Amino acid sequence: MRILCTNQSLDVRGGSESYLETVVDELLELGHEVHAWAFQVGRVADRLAGLGCRIHEDLSSVGPVDVIHAQHASAALAARAQLPDTPMVFVSHSWTIDIEDPPELAAPAALVGLNDSVTSRLRASQLADRVPVHRLHQPVEMSAAELHRVPINERPLLAVAIARNLSSRVGVLEDACRRHGTRLEVHAGIEPTADHIEAMMRADIVFGVGRTALESMALARATFVLDESGGAGFVTAERYPELEACGFTPAAGAATTLESVVEELSRYDRTLGQLGRELVGRHHAARAHATQLVALYRSVLGQRPLMTLEPDVARTLAALEQRNFELEQRGRQAEWERARVQRELFKIWASASWKLTRPLRALRRVRRERP
Numbered sequence: 066m067r068i069l070c071t072n073q074s075l076d077v078r079g080g081s082e083s084y085l086e087t088v089v090d091e092l093l094e095l096g097h098e099v100h101a102w103a104f105q106v107g108r109v110a111d112r113l114a115g116l117g118c119r120i121h122e123d124l125s126s127v128g129p130v131d132v133i134h135a136q137h138a139s140a141a142l143a144a145r146a147q148l149p150d151t152p153m154v155f156v157s158h159s160w161t162i163d164i165e166d167p168p169e170l171a172a173p174a175a176l177v178g179l180n181d182s183v184t185s186r187l188r189a190s191q192l193a194d195r196v197p198v199h200r201l202h203q204p205v206e207m208s209a210a211e212l213h214r215v216p217i218n219e220r221p222l223l224a225v226a227i228a229r230n231l232s233s234r235v236g237v238l239e240d241a242c243r244r245h246g247t248r249l250e251v252h253a254g255i256e257p258t259a260d261h262i263e264a265m266m267r268a269d270i271v272f273g274v275g276r277t278a279l280e281s282m283a284l285a286r287a288t289f290v291l292d293e294s295g296g297a298g299f300v301t302a303e304r305y306p307e308l309e310a311c312g313f314t315p316a317a318g319a320a321t322t323l324e325s326v327v328e329e330l331s332r333y334d335r336t337l338g339q340l341g342r343e344l345v346g347r348h349h350a351a352r353a354h355a356t357q358l359v360a361l362y363r364s365v366l367g368q369r370p371l372m373t374l375e376p377d378v379a380r381t382l383a384a385l386e387q388r389n390f391e392l393e394q395r396g397r398q399a400e401w402e403r404a405r406v407q408r409e410l411f412k413i414w415a416s417a418s419w420k421l422t423r424p425l426r427a428l429r430r431v432r433r434e435r436p
Contacts, residue, residue: 066362067098067130069148071140073164075120076107079229080276081136081158084179086112087206088134091355093117100127103140132362137164141171145370152365154358158275159312160186167192172370175361179203180312199361203312204354205279205345217269217287217338221330224270225250227261227277230293234321238272238291241326245333270333278313279349282341287333290314296321298329299337305344 070089072081085101086109092099093116101113102121110120121127124147133153135141141155152174155167160182167173169192176198178184184200187193224247226238231253242249252264262280265271271281274292281288282300290297290308295315300308315321 066132066359067128068092068100068132068134068362069127069130069144069151070099070101070118070134071136071144072101072103073137073140074105074107075101075103075110075113076105078109082109083276083280084156084158084203085109085136086116087204087351088355088358089113089118090116090206091204091351092359094352095355095359097359100130102127102144104143131366134358134362135167135171135173138166138168138171139164141173142168145171150369152368152370154361154365157183157187159183166190174365174368174370175199177201177361181310182312201354201357202309202349203276203279204351205276205283205349206351207283207342207346215266216285217335219335221245221247221269221287221333223248223250223268224272224289225252225264225268226272226291227252227264228273228292229253232293234291234293234296237321237323237326240323241330244327245330247330269335269338270330274314275312278308279345283345283349285338285342287335287337288341289329291321291326296326296329299332300341300344301337302340302344309348 070085072085075082075085078086089099089101098119099117100119100121101110102124103110106120106122114120124143127147130148130151133141133144133148133151135144135153135155136158141153144151145153153171154175154177155171155173156177156179157165157167158179159165165183167176167187167190173192173196176187176193176196178187178198178200179202181200184198187198224238224242226235226249231251235251235253238251239249247270250264250268252261261277262284265281265284265286268286270289271277271286272289272291273281274290278288278290278300288300290300290313292315297308297315298304300313
C-alpha cells in the first residue's frame with residue numbers, strides 16, 4: 066500500500082511529529098511504501114527519511130497514493146486539493162487546538178481519536194453523522210535494548226521537566242524537588258530538548274504530559290503528569306485509566322501548589338518505573354497500533370471523496386489555517402520567554418547579593434536625582 070502522511074510541520078519535534086516517527090517506522094516494517102509532506106520540513110523529516118520514508122517538500126511531487134493519513138486541518142486541506150480522489154483518514158491528537166479538528170471540506174473517509182476527550186469531540190461533530198469515528202490508543206516504541214538500561218534509584222536523585230508549555234510552574238517544581246533533595250533539569254519552550262530520550266534516561270522522575278509521559282513510561286521512569294495547565298501526579302495503576310482517557314494531560318486549571326507537589330513527590334517509589342513500562346506494553350505497543358491503522362486504511366480504499374471544494378479554494382484555506390497556527394505558536398513562545406525572564410529577575414531580586422547592595426543602589430538614585 067502507498068500511504069501519504071501529512072503534518073503541519075516536520076521540523077520541530079512535538080507530539081504529532083513523535084507520533085509520525087513511531088507510526089512510519091512500523092508501517093515501513095510491514096512493507097508499505099510511505100511518503101510524508103508538511104509545510105515545513107527539517108530535522109523530523111530527516112529522521113523519517115533515515116527510516117526509509119520518502120519526503121516531499123512540494124505536494125505536486127507526490128505521485129498516486131492509496132490513502133492519505135492526515136494530521137492537522139491545514140495539511141489535510143492542502144493534501145485534498147492536490148489529491149481530490151484519494152481516501153483520507155484524519156487522526157486528531159487534541160481537543161483544545163483548532164488545527165486538530167478535521168475539516169469537513171477535506172472530505173475524510175474516517176476519523177481517529179487518540180484518547181476519550183478527542184474522540185468525544187469528534188463524535189459530537191456534524192461530520193460524525195456520516196463518517197465513522199475510531200478510538201485508538203497513542204502508540205509508543207519499546208525497544209528490547211532498553212531492558213539493559215539503568216533502573217531508577219531507590220531515592221530520586223534527578224528529575225527532568227520536559228514540556229513546550231511550562232512557565233509559571235517551574236518555580237514550584239524547583240522548590241518541591243529541593244525539599245526532597247532531588248536535582249531538577251528543565252527543558253521547556255518550542256523545542257524543549259533535541260534529545261529528550263537521553264535526558265529522560267538519566268532521570269528518576271520525568272515531569273511531562275501527552276506523548277512525553279508515554280515515552281517516559283516506556284523507558285521505565287517514574288512519570289509525573291504536569292505542565293502549565295496543572296498537575297495530575299504520578300502515573301499509577303489506579304490513575305492510569307483516567308489519565309489515558311484524557312491523553313495524559315491534567316484537567317485544565319488543576320491546582321498545583323508547592324504543598325501538593327511536595328506531597329505527591331513523597332509517594333515516589335522505584336516500582337513506578339517498571340509499572341509504567343508494563344502499562345505501555347499492554348496498551349500502547351506501536352506494532353499493535355500500526356496493525357489497526359492498516360486495517361482502517363484498507364476499510365476506506367476505493368471510497369471516492371465527495372468533494373464540494375475547488376482545489377484553489379482548498380489551498381487558500383490551507384494556507385490561512387497554517388498561518389493562524391504559526392501566529393498562535395509565536396504567541397505561546399513569546400509568553401514562555403516572558404515568564405522565563407521574569408523567573409530570572411525574581412531569582413536576582415531574592416539573592417543575598419541583591420539585598421546587600423540595596424543601599425548602594427539607593428545612594429546612586431539619590432545622586433542621579435540631585436540637580
